[in-house]
Amino acid sequence: MGVPLYQAKAEFFKTLGHPARIRILELLSERDHAVHEFLEAIAIEPSNLSQQLAVLRRTSMVISYRRGGEVFYSVSVPEVRDLLLAARSILSGIAASQADLEPELSRTAL
């Protein structure tokens, strides 16, 4: 028998539970990116980035391919974009009923 479903779900959400991985997925939901492009956008050490990308690869959320000297990444689960949008709207609901973090919600795409 496989892993219980609720545990697979927990692991799935856990892989979304890291700021750098969220940023990566946000960027990828627009278009494929090379690793050095993430480095420009994300404020993270190359080796740390590589490990976060490895986490996303292991869970099959992204795939990588090489083109010339660069390595590109691509989302393999397009629905993740919906999840990011859903999180955004849930967060804005929670924020509305409380305080904090709200101003940010109006300016960004995801």
Added chain:
Amino acid sequence: MGVPLYQAKAEFFKTLGHPARIRILELLSERDHAVHEFLEAIAIEPSNLSQQLAVLRRTSMVISYRRGGEVFYSVSVPEVRDLLLAARSILSGIAASQADLEPELSRTAL
């Protein structure tokens, strides 16, 4: 200024990233439950359960109320149910292209 949005999202997903918390939310998405009902359904120590409930309370995903001797919990963010469903379907997509955990996907509601 508030917390950056991508970080708030990561924290949000992190609170979903625990098997007991997933079970709790699954049960709550059907109806309110008393703490002792979770205990019957979840295989977890009372104090551990209480801590996981506290995590969900802190992030405003559930609220609790007391009725007589029992404490009840209720989801305060109904959209979470959609997230659980989305995760289920994404997982089934990933599983279909690989192996493992698949059999479980047909029998359960969330």
Added chain:
DNA sequence: CCACGACTTGAGAATGTTTTCAAGTCATGG
């Protein structure tokens, strides 16, 4: 063919989360 840029890997230290245990609180039935 070899030096360089682009990226990954491994290993350990630093942090964070989860679990457990003992000690509470709170409401009710006796």
Added chain:
DNA sequence: CCATGACTTGAAAACATTCTCAAGTCGTGG
């Protein structure tokens, strides 16, 4: 009014993730 069942809290131990640093791979331009 106090014993009991239902639940929560705090603190420490156990476990897991993240970060950093040094060393490595892989292609390509010179």
